[in-house]
Amino acid sequence: MRVWVDKCAYLSRRGRRWLESTAVNEVRRILVIRQCAFGDYMAARPFLVELRRLFPEAHITLATIDRYRYAVPEDLVDEVFVQETRGSLAAQWRSLRALEPVDILFDLADTSRSRVLTLMAPAAIKLGFPYRGLFNHLLYDVGLRRSNYHYEAEVLLDFLKVMGHKPRYPLDFAMPVHRPAAASRAIVYFPFASKADKSLSLDSWSQLIDRAAQEFPAYRHVLLEGHKAEESSDFLAEVAARHANVEIQPRMSLEALGPWMATVSTLVCGDTGVRNLALATHTPTLGIFFQTLPYRYWPRYESCHEAVFLKSGEVPGRTDILKGLEELLVRVYPERGAPRQPVSDASP
Numbered sequence: 001m002r003v004w005v006d007k008c009a010y011l012s013r014r015g016r017r018w019l020e021s022t023a024v025n026e027v028r029r030i031l032v033i034r035q036c037a038f039g040d041y042m043a044a045r046p047f048l049v050e051l052r053r054l055f056p057e058a059h060i061t062l063a064t065i066d067r068y069r070y071a072v073p074e075d076l077v078d079e080v081f082v083q084e085t086r087g088s089l090a091a092q093w094r095s096l097r098a099l100e101p102v103d104i105l106f107d108l109a110d111t112s113r114s115r116v117l118t119l120m121a122p123a124a125i126k127l128g129f130p131y132r133g134l135f136n137h138l139l140y141d142v143g144l145r146r147s148n149y150h151y152e153a154e155v156l157l158d159f160l161k162v163m164g165h166k167p168r169y170p171l172d173f174a175m176p177v178h179r180p181a182a183a184s185r186a187i188v189y190f191p192f193a194s195k196a197d198k199s200l201s202l203d204s205w206s207q208l209i210d211r212a213a214q215e216f217p218a219y220r221h222v223l224l225e226g227h228k229a230e231e232s233s234d235f236l237a238e239v240a241a242r243h244a245n246v247e248i249q250p251r252m253s254l255e256a257l258g259p260w261m262a263t264v265s266t267l268v269c270g271d272t273g274v275r276n277l278a279l280a281t282h283t284p285t286l287g288i289f290f291q292t293l294p295y296r297y298w299p300r301y302e303s304c305h306e307a308v309f310l311k312s313g314e315v316p317g318r319t320d321i322l323k324g325l326e327e328l329l330v331r332v333y334p335e336r337g338a339p340r341q342p343v344s345d346a347s348p
Helices: 013-020 038-054 089-096 112-120 134-139 152-156 202-215 234-242 254-261 273-280 318-332
Strands: 009-011 029-033 059-065 079-083 102-107 123-128 142-144 186-190 220-224 246-249 266-269 285-288 305-308
Touching: 013 123, 029 038, 029 112, 038 059, 038 152, 038 273, 089 112, 102 112, 112 134, 123 134, 186 202, 202 220, 202 234, 202 318, 234 246, 254 273, 266 273, 266 318, 273 285, 285 318, 305 318
Parallel strands: 029 059, 029 102, 059 079, 102 123, 123 142, 186 220, 186 266, 220 246, 266 285, 285 305
Antiparallel strands: 009 142
């Protein structure tokens, strides 16, 4: 393999020697470290799809921890290694030493836990994207500078570009794919997030959905419940009772959520794992950002995704969100005509 790097990356002598002396079909075992939550696993799926394309004969192991087993992409790897993090020190040490030697190790996490595993795991070559350059010399043979101003799923593919790989676009998530012509006229809202300050207040969501149901009468407005007890639709009961086009979608299994999401017109939500799932199905999304850097979660390679955020960093108002929703629907579904019918007493 040729090493496709310049001054944008760190490359050790050992890394260069190994890559330039190794053919693709000689790579037999690969370890990918990805210890993360639901949305981050969704963003890692194109990397795993393209990794399999580049090394079709390799055995791929994904390393995670017990806390982050939900949504692990087991369908895209040969084996899942769960690192021990809660037992005795002796048990944790044995876990760190349990992995077999691999040809290539990718650290996609850059956490203290993933760095320890990177240090202990035997590998011919190790790749990572540390935020601190010091770890390049301590841990990695190839170190890439990571940008949070580009969609994370694309950034992860930079590792494979080092080896001359050509990723396919739009990205392949190996998930059900949204078809605009077949999409139902349903706008889905997911008003929850892992941290409360990443999403609008439930009162703001209630007012938004109330107004959207009036101004977009040709659409069903569906609130998607989450898995946690507090992620229920109780706060929207009054609005749902007033509008025939406001519905509640009870919590769904992950296996059912992907195919269902691919059939709706768009998803409106903040920085959540559910939004990452919608991105993975190429379902149009309207992301609402004010606490999180939006660019990391906003694909620009397809026009069906929009982000609502203010340069001032303030929380976007209802007017901003409804305008963004209107523009997105017109752009994705031009054959449907103007989707919005503003009511006379609309307020910002």
